Amino acid sequence: MNTADTDTALADRLTEALTLMDAPDLVLGVTRHGRRTVVTGGSALAPPMPRDALRYELGSLSKTFTVLLLADLAVSGVLALDDPLTGHLPDLPLRYARSRQITLRHLATHTAGLPRIPTDLVAGALLHPYANGYARYDTARLLDTFARTRPRHPPGAHWHYSNFGLALLGPAMAQAAGADYATLLAERVLEPLGLTGVTLGPGTTGTDAVGHRTNGSTPVAGADMGGFLSAGAVRATPGDLLSYLEAHLFPDRTPLDRALREVQVPLLRRGWRHRNTHTLTWYQHPAPGGPLLFHVGATFGQQAFLGYHPASGTGIVAVATRRGRTCHMIGTAYDLLYTLAGEAADRAAYDAGPRPAESG
Template identity: 50%
Template sequence: MTTAYRTSWPGPPADREDGPPESANSRADDGRWTERLAEAVAAAEAPDTVFALSRHGRRTVVTGGTGEPSGRPRDRLRYEIGSATKAYTGLLLAHLVDSGLLTGGEPAAALLGARRPPGTTPVTLAHLVTHTAGLPALPAGFYPRALPAWRTNPYGRYPDARVVDAFLRYRPRHRPGTRWRYSNFGVAVLGHALGAATGTDWQDLLAGRLLAPLALHDTAPHPATDGHDAVGHGKDGTGTLPAFDAGGFRAAGAVRATPHDLLTFLEAHLDPGRCPQLAGALRAVRTPVLRRGIGHRHVHTVAWFRHPTDGGPLYFHSGATLGQQAFLGYRPDTGTALAAVCTRRFRSHDPFLATAYALLAEQP
């Protein structure tokens, strides 16, 4: 069954008894988006799917799925967003820099208590967040430890201390800052370095510096204990999987959140003034810091991939765990944000991410 509704405030419509008057144009626009989102939900063919859209603060949420719904509405479940967690870690670093606590140029090894070998270029926090530290996607020692749990929870077998130790032992093949390579390893190290620099674990920094100011009460970097988390499924949509354990890679992939909280997070990026405490950082993460590829077509900020559209830039990040997927994106030019989640992992042709991206890229 597919369920759709609209509201002009963060949260489900039951949170408010009335709303602003609707024009004929806004009702027609709402109807068009409801239809488009319902098509996207059906195309995902996942046990649980939610497509949540915000345009100028007015939300349209459509839920559905091939599986039996739990006792909690699908849009009220918390979903694992995997690598989209990096958008939170990037914003956290931007906030610490904006607050004057860090510069981004601090050597990560020094923060983690190691000396830099003579004649080497240090890996800085900025290198880690922009995937230019010269680190591989995962540390070499990850695979032997993860293999016994490869289909259930491989990251959980690689704890904090091993991530830090692997980083301090690694010698990059290329000078930091010269090549781009997407790295879960690097952002995981960044989380530990931020904790060392501030004397506060990454997850506590996240809660105090981001989640509380943004009122993200249904977002956390750990599984719920009350049954409010969505359950992941295999690539064919059958067979349930355990809750994702990010191990020592929390800063790169541990966040889970409800679709409403994801929209609230994105809406803050569209209107930084709604959260004065984070306004500087929210503006900073729109700024390109890296251009790569032929013609420098690939543009990155400290938190987002940035693509051009006819009206202006589109910012996005996707993520996946073994049994769930997520897409987050926003467009300042149209005042649009999109959060899409599903409880299925696509491993080849991926209609879920392609559909979500296409929806956000649509011209008004």
């Protein structure tokens, strides 16, 4: 099969995958050794701007950008991953000794012992799931809450997912590097990787995708993350997300080679029989030919998936303007990546195998 036929066949598979998802707007893209295939769809009328040109809210996928920035600062000697958080935020009146043991690595890997969100946000999140409590939670309040929060366990002892912990990386890196988080991210990650469509807030009118509630019809206001910028504020176009994946697949082609490799090193295991592996920022699962790495994210009305398989040079981007399991986007995108990885491994095994002798 020639390249054109291969591209057409992949586009057909992606279009079929879209039929398994349910959201007003959907974009599904694949990169294989830098060659891209992107399809769009959704239950709503197409917006004035093409769906694959809009910026989508990444939610927790933003954490991969933050931790890549952290790795780059460590590679550059601005800080060290095992620096105590208090070394970069020295004036906090901490109440608990465990808080002084938390390192930047603990925050990045969700092993600091901090809750998922500050306790004073929990009641509002339960009673009003679409009300954005983050918007009124500035950095000063974030740091004050941390100073009064007792870590649930000794840092490094257990994995517990924490937006709270990742949010603290923003002000810590800013203090260490002498510039705010947004400036650091732009100068040290976005610009070197050529990610021109990535922002930390809304763009001009019509350039941002509009999220929806679980019902798929009620619009949701854009997410203002307040002091949680480093935990969930990134917005990006599908094209920039494909470029981001390609940087991880081929680090030596970028200015961030060492940092991109650092964030892919397996660091810890968790879950039943310790089957789940984590790097500094990515989830890692076994797959044919080698592991695949992925992360997901969601805001109040959008969700996103990024995954890549270094052994086959394959990456997948999926974004949707609806949040919830009934969208079926995450599972569909993950299964597709795993299948493509398996097909690539089968081809590699076939190519490396013995060939029948020619008849003479």
